[in-house]
Amino acid sequence: MASLSRSLTHFTKLGPLLQGTRAVTQVPNVSQRRTFTASKPFPVAQYGGRFTVTMMPGDGIGPEMMGYVKNIFRYAGVPVDFEEVQITQDSTEEEFENALICIKRNGVALKGSIESKYGDVSSGSRNATLRTELDLFANVLHCKSYPSVRSRYSDVDIILIRENTEGEYSMMEHENVKGVVESLKIITRKGSERLARYGFEYATRNGRKKVTAIHKANIMKLSDGLFLETCRNVAKEYPEIEFNDMIVDNTCMQVVARPQQFDVMVLPNLYGNVVSNVICGLVGGPGLLSGRNYGHHFAVFEPGTRNTGLSVAGRNIANPIAMLNAACDMLEHLKLHYHAELIRDAIDQTLNVDMIHTTDLGGQATSLDVVQNIIQVIQASTKENKW
């Protein structure tokens, strides 16, 4: 009964958001990829059979990564056209508005990270402003160990659901007296509730057993207290999912000692930033994982740790896997599962079978080596297709 009323109330709002995830009935074990054969049907045509997606390369390694994505999409025959919009810190307000309109028109975007010039206090971070303007309230990061990547822990499988629009990133600061700066952290019940609900729905639909809320309510009693209380209230509606909470500094200690104890974590903005970077570091670094940002109307896909990678830009050593995983997430969101599978299997083979690792994973390969191997695998798989 409870679950029926729950689905009726929330399915309409959250349904589209959760379609990017694999439903339990289709793929019971998310880690098993469907091996694909040459006799797959053609994709169902929609609006002429092709999708248009906004592409924002950003700074640093963004432009070269986007180049690889476009290249691989061409070889895989992906029916997606990219509308490129370049936004940097120096872009005018009008250009930024146009970029937002472009994303709103297409509904889906693939994004690199925009570098911030933090000496300038007049404008906020472009990345954060984009997320608030599009109301992308949930950032989902699936941290899963890769079998062939050398890391200290090999069986990590944690889903991080991080609040993306409020909290410490509200960017409201003022200097009332010279030398005294106040920065506001805003937590709302509405924001916490929709995030918690997203977290529990995600856990339910993907066969997850436990949700942990991360907070610092012993010190910030009102703000994190509100977040925690809201999570607890939502947890009552999902009695089959185990719920517990943990203080953020204890979480960091536990994650470093025993990450297998965590399943799904629900976090406010800043703690999400810290914990996601800690876990990404444990799994193998910033070059592997992708992050998905969901709102009620729009979805934006990007590399998980949101690095601009300025130190490795233009040197052919950056790891393209993160951006390619983000591109595959985007394809799944668009329901282009055949192509998503095709590219994911190629990535899987390149990393785990052919063992082509870039320097951040301890190997010697260049970015182009990785991309070319992926293309070769795709070409071999699609030999039978008479396109």
Added chain:
Amino acid sequence: MAGRLCKSLIGSVRFAGARKYSSDVRKVTLIPGDGIGPEISAAVQKIFCTAEVPISWEEVDVTPVKGPDGKFGIPPAAIDSVNRNGIGLKGPLMTPVGKGHRSLNLAIRKEFNLYANVRPCRSVEGYETLYRDVDVVTIRENTEGEYSGIEHEIVDGVVQSIKLITEPASRRVAEYAFQYARNNGRSKVTAVHKANIMRMSDGLFLRCCREAAERNPDIKFEERYLDTVCLNMVQDPSQYDVLVMPNLYGDILSDLCAGLVGGLGLTPSGNIGEGGAVFESVHGTAPDIAGQDKANPTALLLSAVMMLRYMELPKHALIIEQACFETIKEGNFRTGDLGGTAKCSEFTDEICKKIEDLKS
């Protein structure tokens, strides 16, 4: 307000007077704490006695008492003791649950204006974790930042919490970071911030750090985003040396580093104020093993060693530290939390034996 100002002025004059007599036996305030606190404090006292450290202990109790204004606070005797001596060693405290009691740790920090929290995290040989080469010191601003405690509910369902960053506090902690680096032979100070998002507040903090770096050109300085530091710390902790940061980031990062070396049971911690310092163990009171001679005094012992270095008694500090690390490395007398079966008293006796050997 004026009374408090006078009191703090008089307090600082007293500090200056007390510090001059460094060759005499110095008095140190000892706060044993709750739970396992008394036994580990006793262990530390015994070890110091064996090492013949020129210190006399003054034990005080900080259980909150009702003041004349009806509010619970630290007893004035304890406050006077720390003000007089300028140095304190504190065991784990249990904050009683319930309204009316402020967090005792917070109260001590505010009372003595302890502006920097220093936590050196070093891998301990003999207690192996997956991280072998950790040698990081986190210096965290201790008085303001996100823990200012200023929160309001603006309308029902919308809460705002204020993060306060001030120039004097940031400048103080930045200067201390470079001073610490110099006094302890460290080569690099990294400022950790999130100035891409919180431009004004972390921007101010960063500016103060940069100014301090210019005044201390012999120490290398770099600035990193918080997420980059977290990412790299978990992959390769050896690339960081001294980290300086505002309150919240410091809290999380210092606990992260403690987790890398084996937990809070092995991590010392010191709170430095303008006129004095309080060194403490940051683990909990462990009421389940209290009184059973099972506790591990290493954290409190290493904090006491930090205290000796602060008091400029490096020879005694080195002897005690060496004895402690060697005992853990040999492995015959490890307490339960390190995977051994020794009792607290056996561990303490072994350290005392080693000190005797080292002294002769």
